[in-house]
Structure formats: structure tokens, C-alpha cells
Amino acid sequence: MLFLRLLKESILFAINALVVNKLRSILSLLGITIGIFAIISVFTVLDALEKNLRDSITSLGDNVVFIQKWPWEFGGDYAWWKYLNRPDPSIKEMDDIMRQCQSAQAITYMVSLRRTVQQENNSIEGVEVMAVSQDYDKVKSFEIANGRYFSEAESASGKSITIIGDAVANALFGPIDPVGKYIKVFGRKIMVIGVFKKEGESILGGNIDTQVLIPVNFARNVVDLNSEFLEPSLLINAKPGISNEQLKDELVGVMRSIRKLKPLADDNFALNEISILSKGFDSIFDVIGTVGWIIGGFSILVGGFGIANIMFVSVKERTSLIGIQKSLGAKNYFILFQFLAESVILSLIGGIIGLIIIYFGTFFVESAFGMQASLTKSNVILGLTISALIGIISGFIPSYGASQLDPVEAIRAK
Amino acid sequence: MHAVKRPVIISIVCIMGFIGSLFSFLWVFSPFIKNLGDWYPALFGIINTCGFVAYIGVWHMKRWGIHLYAVAFFSRTSIYILIDDMGTFTIIGIIVSVIFITVMSLFYKRMDVNL
Numbered sequence: 001m002l003f004l005r006l007l008k009e010s011i012l013f014a015i016n017a018l019v020v021n022k023l024r025s026i027l028s029l030l031g032i033t034i035g036i037f038a039i040i041s042v043f044t045v046l047d048a049l050e051k052n053l054r055d056s057i058t059s060l061g062d063n064v065v066f067i068q069k070w071p072w073e074f075g076g077d078y079a080w081w082k083y084l085n086r087p088d089p090s091i092k093e094m095d096d097i098m099r100q101c102q103s104a105q106a107i108t109y110m111v112s113l114r115r116t117v118q119q120e121n122n123s124i125e126g127v128e129v130m131a132v133s134q135d136y137d138k139v140k141s142f143e144i145a146n147g148r149y150f151s152e153a154e155s156a157s158g159k160s161i162t163i164i165g166d167a168v169a170n171a172l173f174g175p176i177d178p179v180g181k182y183i184k185v186f187g188r189k190i191m192v193i194g195v196f197k198k199e200g201e202s203i204l205g206g207n208i209d210t211q212v213l214i215p216v217n218f219a220r221n222v223v224d225l226n227s228e229f230l231e232p233s234l235l236i237n238a239k240p241g242i243s244n245e246q247l248k249d250e251l252v253g254v255m256r257s258i259r260k261l262k263p264l265a266d267d268n269f270a271l272n273e274i275s276i277l278s279k280g281f282d283s284i285f286d287v288i289g290t291v292g293w294i295i296g297g298f299s300i301l302v303g304g305f306g307i308a309n310i311m312f313v314s315v316k317e318r319t320s321l322i323g324i325q326k327s328l329g330a331k332n333y334f335i336l337f338q339f340l341a342e343s344v345i346l347s348l349i350g351g352i353i354g355l356i357i358i359y360f361g362t363f364f365v366e367s368a369f370g371m372q373a374s375l376t377k378s379n380v381i382l383g384l385t386i387s388a389l390i391g392i393i394s395g396f397i398p399s400y401g402a403s404q405l406d407p408v409e410a411i412r413a414k
Numbered sequence: 415m416h417a418v419k420r421p422v423i424i425s426i427v428c429i430m431g432f433i434g435s436l437f438s439f440l441w442v443f444s445p446f447i448k449n450l451g452d453w454y455p456a457l458f459g460i461i462n463t464c465g466f467v468a469y470i471g472v473w474h475m476k477r478w479g480i481h482l483y484a485v486a487f488f489s490r491t492s493i494y495i496l497i498d499d500m501g502t503f504t505i506i507g508i509i510v511s512v513i514f515i516t517v518m519s520l521f522y523k524r525m526d527v528n529l
Contacts, residue, residue: 039443046445074485140494289445297440318446376451385456389463393439400474403529 006334007341014342017314025346026309029301032350032387033357038299038382040375041358042292046285048365048373053281057274061140064274065247067093067234067255071270072277086268089234091216093258094133097234100254103247105239106138109216109223111232117212118184119172127168129185129212129218139235147179147194150215158217160190166198167209185212187221198364200370244273263274300390303350308394311343315402321409322402336403343395344388351387355380418475418526427514428473434439435466450497461490472518477525480518487511 018025069086094109101107110132117127134155144163154161162183169178169192178192196208219225225232238247248271255269315322322335357376362373441447442458464486471479491511494504 024520043445043448140471286445293444294440295442301436301440378448382443382448382453382455389439389459393435393466396470400470404474404513 004028006331007337010334010338011341011345013338014332017318017342018346021314024310024313025349028306028348029303029350029353031306032300032347032390033303033354035296035300035303035382035390036351036354037296037357039293039296039386040355040379041361042289042296043379043382044358044362044373044375045365046289046292047376048362048371049281050285052148053278057278061235061237062274063237063244063317064139065236065238065244065251066270066272067236068270069099072272072280080265083270086270087259088228088230088232089269090227090232091133091225093255094234095391096258097236097251097254100257101236101247102249103238103242104236105136107234107236108136108139109133110136110230111216111219111230113219113223113230115185116171117168119181123171124168124171126186127212128210129214129219131223131225133216134172136213136235139237142199142323143197144194146177147192149194152176155215155217158215158219158221160188160218161193161215162190163194163196163213164192165196165207165209165211167207168212169195173279180269183212185214188222190214190218200372210260219302244275248273258275288349292355302385304347304390306394307347307391308398310346311339311395311398314342315339315398319402319405319410319413322405323413326405326407327411332403334407336399339399339402340392340395343399344391347387347391347394348384350382354387355383418524421521423517424472424475424521427517428469431469431472432466435462435469439466440461440529446517457493458490461486461493465490467475475521475525476529477522477527478529480515480522480525483518484515487515 035332070080070083071087091109094107098102098107110130113129113131114126115129116125117122117129134150134186136211137149145166147163149163150159150161153159162185164178164183169226172178172183173181177196181192181194182189196211196213199208216225236247236251238244245407251271252267257269259268262267265373325335358379359375362375365371365373428454436447439459439462442462447458448453464482468479468483468486471477471482487490491508494500494508
């Protein structure tokens, strides 16, 4: 009980000392504020990016295998000359795969084009128009907020219908319900039968809000799908209980047989997965995290030296007071806690200010970049722990020195 | 209050320890430790701070310094075993700590018992 009372008293002494020297306290905690801000802001941004990436992967389908001409590769030399003459996946191959592949649950053909989309006097340039086959809704996860998806008959007949993204609907129709209205793409009038539910920005691209979906059998009437400038893909997902690896193993055999490749010939197709992209991003995140940590770490160390310096000055200033306290019976640990509390409180205030700046910074990031960012519990714990510990480390030497002072010599000090 | 004279070997150990503590303090808050869990940076940070404070105690030839250092060492090693992280750097760290504890213990009787 006595110990707690002494601890409380030493903290009150420390707070009083900080209040008396306001300007000095503020200047010395700036270093910690900057350090905490640097480290925690980097971690917060990384957390936000990772969350966005995970959401994007879920949206694109983490259980989907893409058959394409070009492999997704990160780092090293990209041997583009090996892939240049490969054939593009075709609609016929889609049908063959569906017949032969036992592990596949659904397969869709997809090709992306950039076109201007018009509605009366409104138009948007460079909209991503996706021509897809019927099973697109079984392979990719999305929700339709208003309207419906293509029927089998509509897809097969190549009816001029479309489902548009939320951003496209807002830009072209404003508050008017677009379902049943017409837009103009490829110089043709197409009826809107649905609007996708808003998804927000995606780190991997392919944001559904800015897309326009049309049946591929309609697209082949207005665009040459065999053009070398298009890069079509076949998207396949596995049946329940079958892993992507098993699906890929079977797909290799099926594709080789469809393309009649000789046993020793290299594959002339690429099987890509979203995990390849996420692994590539992981290494980028690691680099950013490490750089932020190093910069922030050294800022904190410098801030710690600043606090240690102020604490030495504080001890020097109050040497005679320490002498009086000790001569009146104050224990060594009372003096130690008094100065240590001052240093920890100073450092904690610096850290808390840094965290508050980041907290408000997340609102700015959200409004400026449309990316969901929040100060997580783990980052708050990290920030407060760093602050408290740097306060102990930088304040212990001066505090311990103060606690070891001889009372007589301390009283005589000027 | 008569201060005990500090042997040169203890000074060397403490200076090495101070430098090591500062750098390992940076390591404690790295993304690698953060990925272990929310509380791991705090846990390693507290242990590392105890180690730093222990060196100050040993520098002043205080017995509590050795006690605190031993507690920090055993806590750190237990966590490494718990998370199954016994890589080369961890083993080198353990060997260095054992050497430090041995050197400190040689002068244990000459050390002051007070705070």
C-alpha cells in the first residue's frame, strides 16, 4: 500500500515537472511522435492494402484457374519471346474442357475490351467491356443490386443485353433506374438488364463498378474475337473438395490433348492463379514494411536520445530538490520512479499524439484514395508499447543516476 | 555509500550489451515479430527493456542487474522454444547470453545488494 502511495506521489511529481516546463516537454516528445507516426502509419497503410488485396482476391476468385497465353510472373527475366506465338484460348476449347475435365465445376470464356459507352448525351470513354459466356456467374463472385443475370437462351442467342457496374450506371443514368433502358456500345443499342452491387476500389484492378458485361455471343457479332490484340481467358473453378493443384494437374493433361501437343513439347498455354498475384504483392509489402520500420525505428531512437537528454537536464535542475527529498527519508526507488515516470509519461504522450494523427489520417486516406484504412488494435498496442518502452530505456540512466545521489552533495549542488 | 569498482571485463560486457539491446530493440518491432501476433512485440519489448535495464544495474555493480538479466534471458529463451524459433541467430544469442551470465556471475560476490 505504501509502495502504491509512493508510486502515485512520484507520478504526480513527474506530471507537475512536465506541466511546469511545457515548451521543453512538447519539443522533447516531438521525436517520439514522429517515430510512432512513421512506424504505425506504415503498418496501418500496409494493413489497409493487405485487406484490400484479400478482398480483391476473394472477389476475383481465389479458387479460380485462368487459362491464358501469358503466364503471370514476378521478378527475374520475363521470357516473353517464348509466349508470343502461343495461341489464345478459344470458345471451342472451353467446350472441350467442360466435356473432358472431371474436376471442373464451371468454366467461362472472358475477353476484355475498352470502348466508349453512350446513353443519349452522356458518354464514358475507355470503359472495360467484358464479353463473357453463360457460366461467368458460377466462376466469379458478384452480386446484382438491381435487375438480373443473363438467361441461358439470351447468352446462347447472343442477345444485345448488358449488366453494368454501379459507377457506369451513375455516370450514364444518374438517379434514374437503368434497368430496361438502352446504352450504346460498338455502335449498337444494348438493353440494360442489371446493375452490379457496388464493390469499391480494387488493388488488383478489374473493378466491377466500372465494367460493362455482355454475352460473348453478342460480342463475336461486332468484334473479331480472334484478333491478336485481344487477350481472352478461360476461367475455371474446381468442384467442391478438389484443390486448385488437382484441377491444374488435370487441366494440363486436358489442354495438351486438346491442342495435340507431343509428349516432349512445352505447354503452349499458361495456368494462372490469383495466388501468384498475391505472392507478388506480399514481397512488395514486405519491402515497404521493412523500409518503414527502419526509418521509423531510427526516428524513435533519435526521439529516445532527445528524451534522455531532457531527463539529464531535469535531474541536474532538481539535484538539490532530490537531496532534500532524500534527507527527509525518500527511498532510492521513490526518486527512481519519479524521474522514470516523467520520462515514460513524456514518451507516452508523444506516442498517443502520433496515434491520434494517424487516426485522423485514416479518414483522409479513405476520402482521398477511396481505400478502407483503420487504426487496428494491434497497431495501437504496438504504438503504445514502443512509446512506453522507449521512455523506460531513455529515462532509466538519468533516473537511476538521480536515485543514487548522495543527499548531502545533492543539497549542496547549485 | 561506497561504490564497488567495476572490472574491465564487466565494462566490456555492458557496452556490448547496451549496443546489442538498442539494435535488438529495433528488431523487436519489426514486421517479422509483428506477424507472430498482436502481443509479441510488446512481450519481446518488455524482455528486451529488462535486459537493457539489467546492463545498467551490472554497470553499477548491483546484484539486481544479474537477477534481472537472468530472468530476461530465461523468459526470452522460453518464448523462442514456445514459438519454435531456434534458428542460427537465436542459438548465437543464447550462447552469448550464457557467456555474459557466466562472466557476471564471477563477480557476483563483489556486487552491491542494494538498489
